[in-house]
Amino acid sequence: MNAGHDDRLGAVTQDLHTVLERKLGDLLGQVQAAQSLARQVQSADDDIARRTSLAQQLRDGGHGEHADDLDREVQALSALRANQVDDLAKLVSDLHG
Amino acid sequence: MAEAIDQVMAELEAAAAAIRARGSMSLSPAGMLRLERRAVEVARALLDGEALPEDGTDELLSVEAEVAPAQEDQRPLGDDVFGEAPFDETPTGDFAADAAAAVAAVGVVGAVVATAGDVANDYEEEDVFDEATVINASGDATPNVSWEDAQTFVTEEDSEIPLEFVESSGAPAASGEEILYVVEDPPRADVEEDGTDDPSDAGLVSFTEGTEPSYITFEEPAEEAEVEEPAPVEPAPVAVDDSLYVFHDEVPVGGISDADLALGSEDLLDEDEEVTLGSIPRPAAAAARLPEDDADEPSFSDVGEDALVTIGEEGDDVLGDLDEANVGVETFDLMPDGSEDDPVLEDDEEVTLVSGIVDDDDDIPEVDIDDADDEVMVDDSRGAGVHAQLATGRPAAPSPRVTAGLYGNPSVPTIREGNDPVPKAAAVQLNSAGGGRMLGLEEEEEPIELGSVGDYGEDEEEYEGGDGLSIAIQEYDEEEEEEEEYEEEELELDPEPVAPPPPRGPTLEEIQAIFDRAQAAAHSGALQDAADLYSDVVDADPDHLDAHVGRGRLYLDLGDYSRAMSDFMVAEEIDESSPEPQVAIGDLYFHRKDYRKAIDYFDTALKMAPNHAMAFCRRGISHYYRKNYREALGDLEKANSLDPDIPNIASFISMAKRKAKSRK
Numbered sequence: 001m002n003a004g005h006d007d008r009l010g011a012v013t014q015d016l017h018t019v020l021e022r023k024l025g026d027l028l029g030q031v032q033a034a035q036s037l038a039r040q041v042q043s044a045d046d047d048i049a050r051r052t053s054l055a056q057q058l059r060d061g062g063h064g065e066h067a068d069d070l071d072r073e074v075q076a077l078s079a080l081r082a083n084q085v086d087d088l089a090k091l092v093s094d095l096h097g
Numbered sequence: 098m099a100e101a102i103d104q105v106m107a108e109l110e111a112a113a114a115a116i117r118a119r120g121s122m123s124l125s126p127a128g129m130l131r132l133e134r135r136a137v138e139v140a141r142a143l144l145d146g147e148a149l150p151e152d153g154t155d156e157l158l159s160v161e162a163e164v165a166p167a168q169e170d171q172r173p174l175g176d177d178v179f180g181e182a183p184f185d186e187t188p189t190g191d192f193a194a195d196a197a198a199a200v201a202a203v204g205v206v207g208a209v210v211a212t213a214g215d216v217a218n219d220y221e222e223e224d225v226f227d228e229a230t231v232i233n234a235s236g237d238a239t240p241n242v243s244w245e246d247a248q249t250f251v252t253e254e255d256s257e258i259p260l261e262f263v264e265s266s267g268a269p270a271a272s273g274e275e276i277l278y279v280v281e282d283p284p285r286a287d288v289e290e291d292g293t294d295d296p297s298d299a300g301l302v303s304f305t306e307g308t309e310p311s312y313i314t315f316e317e318p319a320e321e322a323e324v325e326e327p328a329p330v331e332p333a334p335v336a337v338d339d340s341l342y343v344f345h346d347e348v349p350v351g352g353i354s355d356a357d358l359a360l361g362s363e364d365l366l367d368e369d370e371e372v373t374l375g376s377i378p379r380p381a382a383a384a385a386r387l388p389e390d391d392a393d394e395p396s397f398s399d400v401g402e403d404a405l406v407t408i409g410e411e412g413d414d415v416l417g418d419l420d421e422a423n424v425g426v427e428t429f430d431l432m433p434d435g436s437e438d439d440p441v442l443e444d445d446e447e448v449t450l451v452s453g454i455v456d457d458d459d460d461i462p463e464v465d466i467d468d469a470d471d472e473v474m475v476d477d478s479r480g481a482g483v484h485a486q487l488a489t490g491r492p493a494a495p496s497p498r499v500t501a502g503l504y505g506n507p508s509v510p511t512i513r514e515g516n517d518p519v520p521k522a523a524a525v526q527l528n529s530a531g532g533g534r535m536l537g538l539e540e541e542e543e544p545i546e547l548g549s550v551g552d553y554g555e556d557e558e559e560y561e562g563g564d565g566l567s568i569a570i571q572e573y574d575e576e577e578e579e580e581e582e583y584e585e586e587e588l589e590l591d592p593e594p595v596a597p598p599p600p601r602g603p604t605l606e607e608i609q610a611i612f613d614r615a616q617a618a619a620h621s622g623a624l625q626d627a628a629d630l631y632s633d634v635v636d637a638d639p640d641h642l643d644a645h646v647g648r649g650r651l652y653l654d655l656g657d658y659s660r661a662m663s664d665f666m667v668a669e670e671i672d673e674s675s676p677e678p679q680v681a682i683g684d685l686y687f688h689r690k691d692y693r694k695a696i697d698y699f700d701t702a703l704k705m706a707p708n709h710a711m712a713f714c715r716r717g718i719s720h721y722y723r724k725n726y727r728e729a730l731g732d733l734e735k736a737n738s739l740d741p742d743i744p745n746i747a748s749f750i751s752m753a754k755r756k757a758k759s760r761k
Contacts, residue, residue: 017128024120025132026149029139031113036144038106045099047659069639069667076666077659083691091143092105095112 030095037088044081048074146690603637611637612644624651642671646681653685661685676702680712683719692719710740718749726757 055070120132139149603611615630631648634641649664662685669678683698699716702709717732730753737746 017124020120020123021128021132022135024116024124025135026139028113028116028120028132028136029149030143031109031116032136032140033143035106035109035113036140038102038109042099042102042106044659045102072666072670073663076662080659080662083689088105 027095030091034088034091034095037084037091041081041084041088044077044084048077048081051077146692608634608637608641612641612647615644615647619647619651624655627651628655640671642668642675642677645671646677649681650684653681653688658685658689674705676706676709676712679705680709680715683712683715687715687719690722692723695719696723708739710736710743713739714743714746714749717753721749721753721756724756726753726760729753730757 051070051074055067055074058064058067058070117129120129124132142149611630612634615627615634618624618627618630628648628651631644631651634644635648638644645664645668649661649668652658652661652664662682665678665681665685668675668681672678679698679702683695683702686692686695686698696716696719699712699719702712703716706712713732713736717729717736720726720729720732730750733746733750733753736743737750740746
């Protein structure tokens with residue numbers, strides 16, 4: 001009788017640990033995905049700022065044609081960043097439940 | 098926005114740490130490893146736009162729900178047992194008052210750290226306080242209760258009364274009061290056992306001989322450690338030499354040269370102290386000779402920014418502040434320390450030394466500038482002297498050798514540069530008006546000009562010292578002018594220089610060759626090399642559409658979506674009618690699992706080029722992943738008909754067929 005209870009208790013405990021692993025793993029995965037996206041957004045911000053600054057310097061130096069190229073790159077990066085921010089907001093919202 | 102992202106990052110980091118901590122509390126190391134693997138899978142799936150992988154726990158949970166008893170809601174993390182206790186009054190710093198306020202606010206006896214019996218037992222084992230304040234139920238504090246009396250109160254009145262605060266005081270407490278709390282006064286935590294006072298301990302919880310805290314107290318702000326200011330060091334009086342001297346508070350503290358000339362040791366001079374450079378009347382024979390080194394005399398090496406330096410006979414002629422005179426404090430060093438220091442003077446600076454040497458006969462003797470180390474720094478940018486180096490201030494330059502025998506007079510010294518067999522100068526000749534010149538030098542070679550202060554413009558207005566000797570150094574101004582003249586002559590001789598040929602860029606053939614190499618490198622898998630070659634093509638021909646698209650695709654393969662998108666956008670700008678940039682952008686979104694946007698771009702590309710096989714193929718695969726199997730099958734079959742060589746196209750078609758059939 002006691003042995004049966006112990007077996008049952010052990011099985012339930014094992015199942016609970018499995019559930020905990022999966023659930024915490026899912027949660028941690030969501031957090032890690034959000035962290036990755038946040039880093040991408042930060043990187044995009046840096047790229048945009050760098051290109052914007054460089055474009056301004058080119059304009060000041062009379063190389064407006066190259067500055068226009070950089071402006072296009074900034075637009076592309078901004079579009080990409082907007083998508084990343086949307087994804088990040090969705091993930092964070094999911095995390096908050 | 099950056100702050101918001103930083104905030105999100107911090108919160109996510111904290112969340113990840115909390116999840117791991119919670120997992121490590123319940124799971125084995127192997128379980129934690131599985132948890133991490135699961136997290137990686139989930140994160141990858143989320144970033145790829147896929148649904149979370151099945152965890153298979155729903156069935157387990159449903160089983161557990163049947164057998165597990167209902168559990169009460171758990172207290173949220175971080176919500177401790179005192180979380181709702183009304184202890185939120187700001188401590189006043191007065192222990193007795195604060196403890197009384199806390200007692201009155203709580204109003205109950207139970208919400209304390211330990212029962213009186215426990216505390217009494219504990220305190221019996223380790224005597225942690227000598228006197229205490231007893232606080233009754235109304236919150237009134239009775240100070241100055243000895244530990245024995247407090248213990249008696251506790252044990253006699255109510256052994257279950259908890260102790261919370263203990264504070265030492267003076268006189269014994271009156272008995273018969275209802276005791277609620279005993280507040281210990283923190284021992285002099287800032288006094289060490291050996292009697293030394295450590296201000297860093299003030300207000301902190303002290304510990305007994307073991308590691309357990311002996312009392313609980315409000316944390317008081319640590320008092321600032323009182324640093325005893327060292328007594329100001331007065332400059333030691335030094336023996337008066339018969340030469341130029343630096344005065345501090347009218348006390349001569351050093352000669353003008355060698356070690357004596359150093360001004361302003363930090364511990365000797367304050368920032369605003371006035372340092373004067375004056376002279377001591379001395380015998381005429383030694384009037385113009387700078388003093389020798391004297392290690393026994395105090396020296397200075399620095400002065401503060403605002404140190405006022407005056408030079409003059411009476412030592413009260415204000416010649417300028419150091420900071421305004423643009424003399425760096427670090428370089429304000431009158432120590433003649435050889436060639437190790439950076440040159441103090443710029444080439445175009447005029448350096449003036451003004452001394453207050455008084456000669457009764459007004460007969461200024463010759464100055465023997467025979468020591469390159471004699472250093473008198475003067476910043477003449479404001480017409481104000483500080484001190485100057487009689488040598489040029491260029492430590493690398495070889496010191497002139499002094500020989501004798503010019504003009505047939507062996508007593509007249511000469512000055513030679515390096516090993517130059519021809520002497521450059523003989524001596525410095527001074528005239529009665531304070532002017533002078535170097536004998537034996539051509540006018541344009543003469544590096545030093547001697548003259549009165551009045552010869553130098555602005556100095557005249559500020560300088561009031563009168564009859565002093567002045568030495569001015571004008572370095573290389575004339576040489577610069579000479580160089581300029583030389584350049585002008587060169588320009589005249591060659592009025593129409595041949596313009597260098599414009600840089601020749603690569604020809605179209607060369608660009609195409611580089612492009613071919615880039616494609617070959619890409620096919621061989623050398624992605625970065627291929628990207629560099631594409632960059633060369635773009636540099637040579639910024640409007641090279643295929644190079645932009647090719648480089649963007651490489652960046653796409655390398656995972657650099659930003660650069661890839663940038664190249665694709667540029668390519669789109671170059672030729673808005675070309676379908677390639679549209680297909681490439683669609684591929685980018687395809688890589689990012691954003692199939693809806695990818696399909697939009699493939700649609701655009703197919704409008705431009707209705708027979709674009711790859712666009713059909715990519716759009717078909719996108720439809721497949723969006724579970725639109727019929728559209729997927731149609732696009733894939735179209736792509737196969739247009740280009741059967743598309744890799745794996747047959748496999749995609751069969752997969753789509755199976756899915757479409759199962760959907761039916």
